Amino acid sequence: MTANSLINDVPEFGLEFRDGLLDLFLWRRDVRQFKRKQLLEGTLDRLLGLACLAPSVGLSEPWRFVVVESPERRQEIRACFENCNAIALKDQSGERASLYARLKLAGLDDAPCQFAVFADRSTTQGHGLGRRTMPATIEYSAVMAVHTLWLAARAEGIGLGWVSIMEPSRVSAILDVPSSWTLIGYFCLGYPAEEHEDPILQREGWEKRRAPTSCVIRR
């Protein structure tokens, strides 16, 4: 931002900032391999505070963050992932399966910081505004909180990994949260072992990005 970019306190985002934002999108990454280095104290709470700046339907702020510190619970989460991953592996055959196994989908062993995110459809905050016909907007709001945290973390050199190979009901039981909450995901946070501009799944030959035009239609 330039020094003269404030007009009536409204920030104006200059070209340099926009270039940085593009870099942030390009270098975000879903991180699987972490250094075994603790985050500075207060980092997670600060990032969770930023996450709460995300948009939410009717200002319902339905995100619920469960920071997982207990070694016993982390071990149960790890077992939950291993079970689900073993079943998922059976869905894939031959060469693809071995590739799949090599992908090392979880940073669960190394990430210093771990948390689950849930969405609470039972919240009265927001007075139901905007979600009568599309109730999943509650989950979508929590997803945007995750994405906000993801970008904010990356801007500080901290990587996030999203683990979705989990049985949601089992995760809720392990973490002892209300069964009415919807699991959005389980997340690993820490300093990435490597930095890459391309997604690991593309680098490993699993899948490749398509041209954006292929997903746009006009009516």
Next chain:
Amino acid sequence: MTANSLINDVPEFGLEFRDGLLDLFLWRRDVRQFKRKQLLEGTLDRLLGLACLAPSVGLSEPWRFVVVESPERRQEIRACFENCNAIALKDQSGERASLYARLKLAGLDDAPCQFAVFADRSTTQGHGLGRRTMPATIEYSAVMAVHTLWLAARAEGIGLGWVSIMEPSRVSAILDVPSSWTLIGYFCLGYPAEEHEDPILQREGWEKRRAPTSCVIRR
């Protein structure tokens, strides 16, 4: 970003960039009132390209953007919103209902640019990775594409408004898209009539933000 911030081409995001990113989160807003001014040609396609840098489960890129240009279809979308909004109003009583009516929930009349976003669970891209136990990660991926576009747009002084008071099946019919696609939302894009640091729902007394600590628990 500082001049010496590039090490092996990996960008390092400096304090100035992070301050700008915080401002971006703070000033994003869900925009309801737009200037009747067209976006520069190519703007939407560029923003859609940035949206495609969002994370997606298994690199499935399940987002589908439907740019709505036909005046007839826009009129039908507007009618769909009006019907749903009228029903939603009945859910709210007395003072709250009149406030609700005053909120002017849609920028449908003024926004120069409008599009719907869908998620395609039937896509084979990504080979099913990561979504066996949590199939909604497909929708969550599309939501992050929306949020990416939202932030990129705001950094250019362009506002996005998310309209969720719509009947999804009706929107799919109006826009003639596969019924297997899940509607994520209908979006208005354009130059905002006003800039605000606080959400309109807070400004109008509908709801207020809570302390982030109220949505964090530890296990």
